[in-house]
Amino acid sequence: MQRPHKRAHARKALIVHGQRLMVPFLKDVLACAGLGEVVTYRCASAGTLRRARPDVVLLDADPRGAQPLGLIRETRLQTSARIVVITRSEDRAWEAVALALGADAVLGPKANRQDLFTAVGAT
Amino acid sequence: MRDGRLRVVIIEAQVLFAKALSAIFADDSDFEVISDHRAPEAVTLAAARPHVIVIDLDGQPTDVAATLGICSQAAPDGRICVLSMHLSSEMMQRCLSNGAEAYIVKDISPPELLRAIKTVADGQSYVDPRVAGGLLRRRSLNAGKPDIMELSAREAEVLKLIAEGLANKQISARLHLSEKTVKNHVSRIFSKLNISARTQAAVHAIRAGIV
Known part of the structure; x- marks a missing residue:
């Protein structure tokens, strides 16, 4: 008797955003990249990360009131997921710090859909 | 339509x-x-x-x-x-x-x-x-009083320099503008704040916390 195939693990992304207008577009790109998504607002708590167990965290670094570098560091401490940061900053020093604090990719203002697709590791 | x-x-x-x-x-x-x-x-x-x-x-x-x-x-x-x-x-x-x-x-x-x-x-x-x-x-708090927020960003910048005691010529050098442009900005500031002297402008700037 043939054993049923074990169901493949569906990759999942957690979108941490401060600009709700951007979410439908991000969901669309993530879906094309083969990722299901969970959306949260402004910051991802330890509980959210534990429950969602994302493979990718897509972090909008420009929400009002947030400390983006602190947010990256906190997120890295709580998850081993791939962290992709979206920012309008073109500051290479800022990017270097973000990477040092645990981001796997930083997408600046000129990044396009394809860059995002690549950064989240499309399947 | x-x-x-x-x-x-x-x-x-x-x-x-x-x-x-x-x-x-x-x-x-x-x-x-x-x-x-x-x-x-x-x-x-x-x-x-x-x-x-x-x-x-x-x-x-x-x-x-x-x-x-x-x-x-x-x-x-x-x-x-x-x-x-x-x-x-x-x-x-x-x-x-x-x-x-x-x-x-x-x-x-x-x-x-x-x-x-x-x-x-x-x-x-x-x-x-x-x-x-x-x-x-x-x-409603400012009803009838001139509001500093009516100023454009450039006018606010000029107002700040007036409050610091700079003359039009010095402001024009600092902001890389012609003296005539600075004069125009000063006229608009005076008109919007309903004032007629640079000292009054300085008082407005201090009250608004821009200096």
């Missing part, structure tokens, strides 16, 4: 966000996105003849008056809708004083954005209700 679809130009420094905005408008057949740009460009805006200019100020230079001025001069019939992440009545006032018809905070939902833009295209104004309260409060 317009015929057909609303012609929209998007000015957004962040490419991904520009695409996100375009996608939102593409879902509503009342809109046609003509183009999107990273910064306001007079020539392309004039050629596009948009009904609505949607501009995200967060990625633009800090001189709100200059940024919005390019839009209103290049496309005088275009209604300017500002997007911002700042829930700030001061910022909203500054935008409205410089030609914007809408001040929209970016955490609203896509349907709310579309409704706001349609409201503006129909000749009305839209401001985020969370910041409108602050504006109304300040207006």
Whole structure:
């Protein structure tokens, strides 16, 4: 008797955003990249990360009131997921710090859909 | 009264966000996105003849008056809708004083954005209700008194230098403007604040906390 195939693990992304207008577009790109998504607002708590167990965290670094570098560091401490940061900053020093604090990719203002697709590791 | 679809130009420094905005408008057949740009460009805006200019100020230079001025001069019939992440009545006032018809905070939902833009295209104004309260409060407190927030960013800069005791010639050197331009700014500041002397201007600046 043939054993049923074990169901493949569906990759999942957690979108941490401060600009709700951007979410439908991000969901669309993530879906094309083969990722299901969970959306949260402004910051991802330890509980959210534990429950969602994302493979990718897509972090909008420009929400009002947030400390983006602190947010990256906190997120890295709580998850081993791939962290992709979206920012309008073109500051290479800022990017270097973000990477040092645990981001796997930083997408600046000129990044396009394809860059995002690549950064989240499309399947 | 317009015929057909609303012609929209998007000015957004962040490419991904520009695409996100375009996608939102593409879902509503009342809109046609003509183009999107990273910064306001007079020539392309004039050629596009948009009904609505949607501009995200967060990625633009800090001189709100200059940024919005390019839009209103290049496309005088275009209604300017500002997007911002700042829930700030001061910022909203500054935008409205410089030609914007809408001040929209970016955490609203896509349907709310579309409704706001349609409201503006129909000749009305839209401001985020969370910041409108602050504006109304300040207006009511200042009823009858001149409001420093009526000044453009450049005028506020000139006012700050007046308060520091600089003469027009020194201000022109500091801001890389001609002396005549500085004189014009000073006249407008005096007119908006309803004053006639530089010392009064300095008092306004100190009270407003800009020096």
